Amino acid sequence: MRPLQLIAILGAAVGMSACSAGLTQMQDTVTKFDQGAHAAGTAEMSLLHQVQAAECSRNFYAQAFSFATAQKDKKTKKYPVVPLDLTAACTHQELTDAQLEIRQKLMDTITLYADAIQTLANGTDDTNLSKNSQSLASNIQGLAKQQGFTAVTATDTAALNAAVVTITSLILDHTKYKEIKDAASSVQPGLTTVVAQLKAENLSDAEGLASKAGSVTNEFYTALLSARDQRGPASFLDVVQAHMALQSIVIASPNVAQLNDTLDALVAANEALARATNGGAIPEISDLVSRAQQAVTLFNSSK
Amino acid sequence: MPTLNQQTDIASAIAAIRAAENLLTQQLHATTDVLAAIKLTHEYNNLDSYLSELLHAQNSADDISFGNATVYLKSQASGLQADEAAIKAIVGDVQTAATIVSYIAKAAAFIAKL
Numbered sequence: 001m002r003p004l005q006l007i008a009i010l011g012a013a014v015g016m017s018a019c020s021a022g023l024t025q026m027q028d029t030v031t032k033f034d035q036g037a038h039a040a041g042t043a044e045m046s047l048l049h050q051v052q053a054a055e056c057s058r059n060f061y062a063q064a065f066s067f068a069t070a071q072k073d074k075k076t077k078k079y080p081v082v083p084l085d086l087t088a089a090c091t092h093q094e095l096t097d098a099q100l101e102i103r104q105k106l107m108d109t110i111t112l113y114a115d116a117i118q119t120l121a122n123g124t125d126d127t128n129l130s131k132n133s134q135s136l137a138s139n140i141q142g143l144a145k146q147q148g149f150t151a152v153t154a155t156d157t158a159a160l161n162a163a164v165v166t167i168t169s170l171i172l173d174h175t176k177y178k179e180i181k182d183a184a185s186s187v188q189p190g191l192t193t194v195v196a197q198l199k200a201e202n203l204s205d206a207e208g209l210a211s212k213a214g215s216v217t218n219e220f221y222t223a224l225l226s227a228r229d230q231r232g233p234a235s236f237l238d239v240v241q242a243h244m245a246l247q248s249i250v251i252a253s254p255n256v257a258q259l260n261d262t263l264d265a266l267v268a269a270n271e272a273l274a275r276a277t278n279g280g281a282i283p284e285i286s287d288l289v290s291r292a293q294q295a296v297t298l299f300n301s302s303k
Numbered sequence: 304m305p306t307l308n309q310q311t312d313i314a315s316a317i318a319a320i321r322a323a324e325n326l327l328t329q330q331l332h333a334t335t336d337v338l339a340a341i342k343l344t345h346e347y348n349n350l351d352s353y354l355s356e357l358l359h360a361q362n363s364a365d366d367i368s369f370g371n372a373t374v375y376l377k378s379q380a381s382g383l384q385a386d387e388a389a390i391k392a393i394v395g396d397v398q399t400a401a402t403i404v405s406y407i408a409k410a411a412a413f414i415a416k417l
Contacts, residue, residue, distance in 0.1 A: 055355060062348050069341045094355040099362040150305065150364040201362075204314075207321055208358045214324060215344075215351045218331055222340040229337055 026180060029276065030121035032285050033269055037114035039292030040262045044107045044198065046299035047259060048100050051205045054251040056090035058212040061249070063088075065219040094208060103201065105140045106149060109167050109194055110266065112137050116171040117183050117273070134172060141168035151197055160197050163190035184273035195267050199260045206256040213250045220246055255298050262291040305360075305369050309417055313361050316413035320354045323406035330394050330403075342393045349386050350407070353379060360417075373417040383411045 067084040092100075112133055119129055129137075143149065144164035151157040167190045170183060177183040220242045228235040265288040272284035305313075324347055331343045356379065360372035387404045394400035 058351065058355075062352075065344065065348070069345075094359050095362055096359070099359075099364065102364050103362075148364055150369075151307075151310065156307070204317065204358060204361055207317055208354065211321060211324055211351045211354050214328055215348050218328060218344045218347050221331060222337065222344045225335065225340050226337045 026276070027118075027121045029282055029285055030118050030180060030273070032289050033273060034114040034118045036269065036285065036288035036292045037111050037266060039289070039296050040259075040266055041107045041111045043259050043262065043292065043295035043299045044202075045104060046296070047202060047205060047256070048095065048103055050251050050299070051095045051208060052092045052100065054209050054212045055092060055094045057249060057251065058215050059090065060088070061216050061219055065222075068223070095205075102143070102148065103198075105136075105143060106164070106194060106198060108136060109140055109164050109171075110191065112140075112171045113167050113187060113191070116174055117180055120174050120177060120183055121180055129171070137168045137171040141165055141172070144168065149197070151200075159193055163193035166190040167194065181274050181276055184270050184276075188267075188270055188274055191270050192267050195263045199263055202256045202260055202263075209251060213252060216250050217246060255295075258291070258298055259295050262288070262295045265291045305363070309369075309373075310361070312413040312416050313357055316410040317354060317357050317361070319406045319410035319413065320350050320357065323403050323410070324350050324354075326399060326403045326406070327390070330396075330399060339393055342389070346386055346390055346393065349382065353383065353410075357414075373414075376414050376417065380411050380414060383407055 063084055067082045070079050070082045072079055095103075112129075115133060116129060141164070144161040147157065147161050149157070149160050149164055151160045167187050170177070170187055174183055177186070224235065224239055224242055227238040231238065265284070269282070269284045269288040272282045276282060327343055327347045327350070331340055331347070334340050334343070353376075356372065356376055360369060360376060363369035363372050387407050390403050390407070391400050394403065
């Protein structure tokens, strides 16, 4: 074999090896991005369910407080009838089930997108997205086309729905994208808009949770004032009991900042994907995975 | 579909109610009188219920549910006025009472604009 031929063969082998390694790295990177997006979705849904649970808890304890603090009529010396339903079913009114479903679809838009680019990284076509995923993406797109998503504050509603349509269009058909970076780049503005909306909604939820935690805590505090009046130093035991009970009753305002930081990390990770050529270690992806895992742990531990 | 102005008004009303709640909690922790504490807690709970309605309106994604939510909020405005009067009677510190009432009045004004 002539030296030039040997060099050519070696060069081709090295090139193929690099190409193969690059593909593997990119698949690995996108898999991590997908995992991070799903973990962020899990934390987001935990928050929404906590909002509903906190309303139920608040409703019950407000009713119990009214019952316990009813004052006897001065003339009849009898208590007024104050309803107390110990087994009442809870109907969510602050965040209804229908409203929660819409919020979930906004988050699903992101996780379905992450799934879609993973199929792209794997070099497979749209059929690798499950029928259920495609159906969900179509459903979300239909909702967005009817302006079904509403912006909380600054984000324009029309822009939000347009962003969802853009992202779901890529989910449903990403055959025109040959590389991850092209797909990530085309979705980046829409992803930023959707994440801004989710963050704004999360901050409103945090206000609601803090208000309800205050409500229940104030009820306990008032009851303890009364207990001290009646039992003196023995009310210390009531305080201890109240402390333990509150830990299990109050849904502490979760660290929404942590969740919102995770959503920001998601946008940053996608932006990094839009720049990436062959995967490898991308700090933004690692940051997303780390933050998302922390958020899931945090929300699971706060009930 | 709520307009940007309506969305901003709801967000401002939420902030005003939370500010009033925080001051009520401070007053609660400053009292040793059980009856006053009960009344303060009831007032807080009234505001908390109202806050839930505001958050529900904020979560509304269509004209009908948003319309229903705002009609309900406005129908409860008289309740806020009653709360203002009650708080003036419960909170001993005139200055603090006036501040709490001003927050509630602000919330009511934002809601009236919806």
